[in-house]
Amino acid sequence: MKIVKRMLSVFTLMALAVAGSVTFAAKMDVHTSSVFQGPKTNRGTVSHSIENGKSVLRVSSDFKVPDTPAPTWRVVDSKGAVYTLDAFKIKGGEKREVVVPNYVKDIAKVQVYCAYAEVLLGDASFSTPAK
Numbered sequence: 132m133k134i135v136k137r138m139l140s141v142f143t144l145m146a147l148a149v150a151g152s153v154t155f156a157a158k159m160d161v162h163t164s165s166v167f168q169g170p171k172t173n174r175g176t177v178s179h180s181i182e183n184g185k186s187v188l189r190v191s192s193d194f195k196v197p198d199t200p201a202p203t204w205r206v207v208d209s210k211g212a213v214y215t216l217d218a219f220k221i222k223g224g225e226k227r228e229v230v231v232p233n234y235v236k237d238i239a240k241v242q243v244y245c246a247y248a249e250v251l252l253g254d255a256s257f258s259t260p261a262k
Contacts, residue, residue, distance in 0.1 A: 162261040164241060169253025171197035177241045179261035186231040186261075188241060196225050200247035204229045207240040209260040215244065237262045 162179040175194025180187055188204070196202055196219045204216035204226075217229050231238065237260035243252040 162257050162259075164255035164257050167194065167243065167253045167255045169243070169251060171199060171245075172243050172253025175255075177255050179238060179257065186233075186235070186238075187228055188231060188238070189228040194227075196220065196227075197243060197245070197252050199245045199252065201245055202252060203244045203246045205242040205244045206231065206235060206238045207242065207254075208235060209237050209239045213242075215246070218246070219243070 160181060164177045164179075167173060167175050167177075172194070175191045177188055177190050177194070180189070188206070202219040204219065206214050206216065208214070214232070214235050216231070217226055219226055238257060239260045240254050240256045242254040244250070245252055
């Protein structure tokens with residue numbers, strides 16, 4: 132009986148170790164872009180991660196949202212298709228992260244776009260498209 136209990140303990144520890152390493156690997160799967168470059172954005176990066184099964188983009192703490200009427204999140208996929216997402220400025224603050232819709236298959240570049248003036252304010256690229 133002691134051998135059975137000991138083996139069950141070993142299997143339980145192994146299962147926990149495997150589950151922990153899978154969770155750790157999922158959390159570590161973060162892609163970081165180049166530094167934003169453009170007429171109104173020249174610092175900060177954007178990171179991409181999968182959280183709870185959703186694709187999330189988040190700007191770094193040193194990124195400054197441009198002081199323009201309607202700065203907006205845009206992404207460009209590896210085929211050049213452009214997707215306009217949410218506004219950076221929201222009532223009561225800034226939207227420093229955005230959930231990417233499922234129909235966007237990959238992200239090659241993140242842009243800050245002024246929807247009011249229809250002008251690109253800056254962009255940052257991933258070395259390989261984030262999926």
